[in-house]
Amino acid sequence: MENGDWQLVWFTVWVSILSTLLILPFGLAISWLLARREWPGKSIVETLVSLPLVMPPVATGLILLKLLRGRGSKGGFFHFYFDLDIVFTWRGVLVALCVMSFPLFVRSARVAFEEVNPRLEQIARTLGAGNFRVFCTITLPLASRGLVGGMLLAFARALGEFGATIMVAGNIPGRTSTLSLAIFQSVQLGQDAYAFRLLGISVTLAFAAVWGSEWFMRRRKH
Amino acid sequence: MQKRILLLSVWLAFLTMMLPVSAAEISVFAAASLTDSLKKIATTYEKQSGDKIIFNFGASSLLARQIEEGAPADVFFSADEAKMDALERKGLIIGETRKSRLSNTLVIVVAIDSVLKIISPEDLTTPAIKRIVLADPRTVPAGIYAKAYLEKRKLWAAVEGKVVPTDNVRAALAAVELGNVEAGMVYKTDAAISRKVKVACEIPASEGPTISYPIAVLKESRNAGAARKFVQYLNSPDATRVFQTYGFIVLK
Numbered sequence: 001m002e003n004g005d006w007q008l009v010w011f012t013v014w015v016s017i018l019s020t021l022l023i024l025p026f027g028l029a030i031s032w033l034l035a036r037r038e039w040p041g042k043s044i045v046e047t048l049v050s051l052p053l054v055m056p057p058v059a060t061g062l063i064l065l066k067l068l069r070g071r072g073s074k075g076g077f078f079h080f081y082f083d084l085d086i087v088f089t090w091r092g093v094l095v096a097l098c099v100m101s102f103p104l105f106v107r108s109a110r111v112a113f114e115e116v117n118p119r120l121e122q123i124a125r126t127l128g129a130g131n132f133r134v135f136c137t138i139t140l141p142l143a144s145r146g147l148v149g150g151m152l153l154a155f156a157r158a159l160g161e162f163g164a165t166i167m168v169a170g171n172i173p174g175r176t177s178t179l180s181l182a183i184f185q186s187v188q189l190g191q192d193a194y195a196f197r198l199l200g201i202s203v204t205l206a207f208a209a210v211w212g213s214e215w216f217m218r219r220r221k222h
Numbered sequence: 223m224q225k226r227i228l229l230l231s232v233w234l235a236f237l238t239m240m241l242p243v244s245a246a247e248i249s250v251f252a253a254a255s256l257t258d259s260l261k262k263i264a265t266t267y268e269k270q271s272g273d274k275i276i277f278n279f280g281a282s283s284l285l286a287r288q289i290e291e292g293a294p295a296d297v298f299f300s301a302d303e304a305k306m307d308a309l310e311r312k313g314l315i316i317g318e319t320r321k322s323r324l325s326n327t328l329v330i331v332v333a334i335d336s337v338l339k340i341i342s343p344e345d346l347t348t349p350a351i352k353r354i355v356l357a358d359p360r361t362v363p364a365g366i367y368a369k370a371y372l373e374k375r376k377l378w379a380a381v382e383g384k385v386v387p388t389d390n391v392r393a394a395l396a397a398v399e400l401g402n403v404e405a406g407m408v409y410k411t412d413a414a415i416s417r418k419v420k421v422a423c424e425i426p427a428s429e430g431p432t433i434s435y436p437i438a439v440l441k442e443s444r445n446a447g448a449a450r451k452f453v454q455y456l457n458s459p460d461a462t463r464v465f466q467t468y469g470f471i472v473l474k
Contacts, residue, residue, distance in 0.1 A: 069292040088293035170288050172278045175249075188389060190396030 009201055012178040015090060016158035019097035020151050023105055027154075028147075031109035032135070036118075053103040057163025064095060064168045092169035093176050100161050101154035108153055108217075112146025113139065145216050152213035156206055179205075247274040248449050249294060251285040253301035253363065253435065254390040255326065255409045259468040260299070263461050271455075273448050281390035283361035289314060289440065296443035297453060299323075299435065301363035301391075306436040313441065319453060320438040325471040326409045328368060328430050330423040331416075333401050340405060340422035343372065347380040354384045355398060355406035357391040364391035367431045368407040374431075395419065409433075411469040427471070434473070 030049060034042070052060050068086045086092050116139050124134045140147075162180040169176040171185055179202050186195040252260055257279045264275040278285065278295070286305040289295055290312065298315065300306045303322070309315050330346070332338055338350055346354060359365035365387065372378040388394045391408050398406040399418040406419075413421050437456065439449045455461055462472050 065291060085292070085294045087291055088288055170278070170284075170293065171280075172276075174276060175278075188393045188396065190400050 015093050019158045020155045023098050023102050027105045031106045035110045035113035049106050050103050052100050061164030061167025088170045096164040096168045097158040097161050100164050101157040104157050105150045105154040108150025112143040116142045149213045149216035152209050156209035248296040248445050249276045250297045251278045251295045252299035253282045254279050254392045258415050263464050267455050281362040296449040299437040315438040322434045322436045324435040326433045327427050328425040329410045329413050329421045331398050331413050331419040332405050332422045334418050334420050351404045353386050353403040355386045355394045355403040357394045358387040370431045414469045
């Protein structure tokens with residue numbers, strides 16, 4: 001692999017890892033709420049969370065683009081208050097990956113939480129533990145394998161993201177180009193050898209991620 | 223537990239900062255047809271000035287759109303005036319830095335091993351030519367110029383059905399190289415850098431559409447000084463020579 005290839009792979013993997021970590025706090029909260037609580041309008045929340053999974057990725061990307069635009073003809077929130085460029089930078093890639101992999105994580109995490117015996121949580125509470133402590137010491141450890149499986153799934157999804165990314169971040173070599181975007185562009189430009197090299201790397205990464213995810217999921221039922 | 227969370231947050235914040243942050247770099251959005259010449263000029267310029275140039279090559283229509291949507295760019299080098307006009311109307315460029323730098327001509331290309339005989343544009347209407355690739359004639363400059371020329375020669379109606387549009391002129395070139403289409407229309411400068419196509423027919427500048435590549439520094443540029451310096455360098459004799467080597471017509 002050449003130098004440019006390494007930068008591409010490194011960037012793709014790095015920003016995918018970061019996006020997986022970034023969706024954790026909100027993802028854990030939402031999946032726990034969906035697993036353990038009922039409230040009016042819960043089905044709306046479930047649907048909204050699943051939307052990026054079902055909508056055309058470019059459509060999701062378009063929504064993000066309009067929400068996050070900075071300079072240009074109409075300056076936006078982030079640009080005005082934080083002087084931060086999001087669209088067409090690595091931050092745009094990060095946001096796209098977070099949004100697109102979020103539903104996958106929540107789905108897996110919710111199942112993981114649902115599988116924790118609520119009686120164990122109740123027992124802990126009768127012994128005097130507060131809610132947060134119950135969550136940290138009982139729920140989380142028991143759900144951990146399923147959660148890690150969900151994280152790996154989200155990571156794999158982030159690795160392969162294309163539609164939303166190209167909308168929000170474009171395909172700027174060295175700045176926002178990810179493996180999938182690079183494959184698309186190299187095929188467009190007739191660089192078949194390069195495209196296949198990247199394809200091989202993509203498949204290897206995805207395979208490792210999903211295989212790892214399945215392994216964690218399988219080891220749940222102890 | 224709290225300590226672990228704190229440690230994790232600090233670690234995450236640290237990780238975020240490790241991602242590439244732009245230093246003294248200028249971001250140049252330029253038409254796809256300028257890829258090779260600009261890269262060469264930039265290599266020399268980077269050594270001379272110490273600045274770093276990050277390129278984003280693509281269809282000028284796409285780049286203009288990205289700039290309108292807030293892409294952080296310092297310089298825009300477009301393949302037609304219309305895209306620059308659109309940005310100027312929106313107040314996105316520094317008007318006084320705008321200058322029309324280059325011109326180009328169109329050619330009809332075929333794959334290097336093609337046996338088709340295309341001596342004049344009229345030959346494009348023959349049934350032997352089933353597909354003609356153009357950069358999207360609705361928005362991409364190269365395609366717009368090609369369509370304008372074909373309309374002028376009263377050929378557009380006959381060939382419109384055969385047109386395969388691509389995202390930019392280099393993708394059109396690749397399509398001809400790969401033999402996916404019988405012929406294509408690209409810039410003379412694109413045909414020149416490819417070893418897998420040959421020029422079947424040249425459209426002389428006097429007959430073809432007026433092709434003009436304007437350049438400007440963008441108003442929202444964070445490195446306007448460095449950007450102006452680079453644009454100035456593109457006027458220099460060294461840069462001019464590189465453009466001419468690649469086949470561009472340099473405007474005074």
